[in-house]
Structure formats: structure tokens, C-alpha cells
Amino acid sequence: MPYAPAPPVAPQQPKNGMGTTALVLGIIGLVLTVTILFFWLGGLLGLLALIFGIIGLGKVKKGEATNKGASLTGVILGAISVVAAAAILVFTVLLVDKAAEDLSKELDKLEKDAAATAPKDPGAEGEAPKDGELLALGDGMEFDDGLVATVTDVKKYTPDEFAVGHEAGNDAYEVTVEINNGSDATVDLALGTVEATAGEEGTPAESIIDADSLGMFEGSVTAGKKTTQTFGFSVPKGTENLVLEVSPSFDYESVFWDVKL
Numbered sequence: 001m002p003y004a005p006a007p008p009v010a011p012q013q014p015k016n017g018m019g020t021t022a023l024v025l026g027i028i029g030l031v032l033t034v035t036i037l038f039f040w041l042g043g044l045l046g047l048l049a050l051i052f053g054i055i056g057l058g059k060v061k062k063g064e065a066t067n068k069g070a071s072l073t074g075v076i077l078g079a080i081s082v083v084a085a086a087a088i089l090v091f092t093v094l095l096v097d098k099a100a101e102d103l104s105k106e107l108d109k110l111e112k113d114a115a116a117t118a119p120k121d122p123g124a125e126g127e128a129p130k131d132g133e134l135l136a137l138g139d140g141m142e143f144d145d146g147l148v149a150t151v152t153d154v155k156k157y158t159p160d161e162f163a164v165g166h167e168a169g170n171d172a173y174e175v176t177v178e179i180n181n182g183s184d185a186t187v188d189l190a191l192g193t194v195e196a197t198a199g200e201e202g203t204p205a206e207s208i209i210d211a212d213s214l215g216m217f218e219g220s221v222t223a224g225k226k227t228t229q230t231f232g233f234s235v236p237k238g239t240e241n242l243v244l245e246v247s248p249s250f251d252y253e254s255v256f257w258d259v260k261l
Contacts, residue, residue, distance in 0.1 A: 019056030019067040022074025025049035029081035039088040046081025134258035141255040146182030163210035180226040189217035191250040198239040208232030
């Protein structure tokens with residue numbers, strides 16, 4: 001008894017989803033990449049397009065898909081998107097680094113310009129001696145605000161019996177300093193200082209405190225006025241010179257005199 005023929009097998013539908021997805025993602029990724037602003041998203045979609053395209057080509061090779069062109073185009077577009085996004089990323093990093101470097105240089109330049117053009121403190125040195133040069137006895141130092149400091153006299157003297165700071169066997173020297181206030185404001189001398197070093201070795205000379213000298217400036221000097229004050233120092237015998245450091249007040253730079261004894 002003859003058998004009935006078997007029914008025909010329905011043809012299998014091609015699995016073209018991977019190739020189609022690769023093509024769509026590749027197109028969108030490339031568009032986003034060339035817009036620069038969303039290059040990072042374009043690179044990500046390009047990578048997915050590359051992956052899906054390769055899978056799609058594998059299905060075409062196995063006969064499971066028929067859209068080889070779409071898969072191949074997706075791979076190409078995805079690869080272009082990934083390479084372009086990487087190049088834009090490198091360029092952006094270099095550009096930002098260069099901009100940061102230029103900004104830092106510009107800020108440094110502005111800071112230097114501001115420091116160069118900023119007004120000096122009232123105690124900044126005006127007609128200052130050159131580096132390493134010391135003023136001589138009788139020379140005056142005029143500061144930028146018009147105040148003038150002068151060491152007018154240095155001489156031996158005898159401290160009184162209640163003096164403090166004078167070492168037996170040393171010579172006592174009295175230093176006279178004149179402060180002439182040519183500025184427009186009263187200058188407080190209370191925080192001013194006069195110090196001394198003896199000889200070429202620069203041995204610190206002890207301040208003598210007695211009835212004639214308290215070892216520091218006293219009071220203040222009004223605009224247009226001057227004051228003369230004396231300071232005592234205990235100096236080793238045989239000392240040939242005395243270097244005096246005078247600062248009229250805390251906001252004035254120190255000035256130096258080299259006095260032969």
C-alpha cells in the first residue's frame with residue numbers, strides 16, 4: 001500500500017536582526033561622533049555596531065542570515081565611529097591640558113604685573129644704597145613717604161652707675177639718630193629699633209640701658225617735625241668699626257650704617 005508523500009518543510013526565516021541592528025547603530029554612532037559634543041556616545045554606539053556586525057557576519061557565514069551587506073556596513077561604520085571618538089578624546093585631553101598650561105602662565109604673568117605695579121609700603125626704601133653698600137656717618141636715608149633717618153654722631157661715653165647691659169672692660173659708645181618726618185602723617189616710633197654689630201666679625205653689641213638711653217625709640221614724630229634720640233652700646237675694646245641697623249618703625253625696612261670708631 002503506497003504511503004502519502006510527506007508535507008513540504010517550510011523554509012527557515014533568515015535571522016537578519018544582528019546585521020540590521022549593527023547598521024542602525026553604526027549610522028547613529030557615526031552621526032553622533034562627528035557632532036563632537038556627543039562623540040563619547042557615538043563611540044559607544046560604534047563599538048556596539050562593531051560587535052553586532054561581526055556577529056551578523058558570522059550568522060551569514062552559517063547560512064542563518066542573508067543581509068551580509070548590512071552587517072558589513074555596520075562593522076565599517078562602527079569601526080570608523082570608535083576610531084574617530086578615540087581621536088577626538090585624545091585631541092580634547094591635549095587641548096584641555098594646553099589651555100590649563102596657558103591659563104597658569106597668564107595668571108603668573110598677571111600676578112607678576114600686579115606685584116610690579118602695586119604701590120610700595122610707606123616704609124619701602126627710596127634712594128636705597130646698592131646691594132652690599134653701607135651708609136656712612138652723617139648720610140641720610142630717605143624712605144618713599146619722605147621720612148629721613150640719619151645716624152648723626154657716634155662717640156664714647158660713660159654710662160651711669162645704674163646702667164644695664166654694659167660689660168666691664170668694654171667701651172661704651174653713644175649713637176645719635178635723627179628722624180626727620182617729611183611725610184604727611186605722624187609716624188609712631190615705639191616699634192622702631194637700633195641694633196649694632198662690632199668689628200669685621202659682626203659680633204652683636206649689647207644695648208646699654210640707662211638714664212640717657214632706653215635701648216629703643218620713644219614716642220612718635222608728627223608730620224614736618226624731627227626728633228633726635230640716643231642709643232648706647234657696649235663694644236669690645238679695640239673694635240675698629242660699628243655697623244648700625246636702624247628701622248624707624250615696624251613697617252619700615254632696616255637701613256645700615258658703617259661707622260669707623
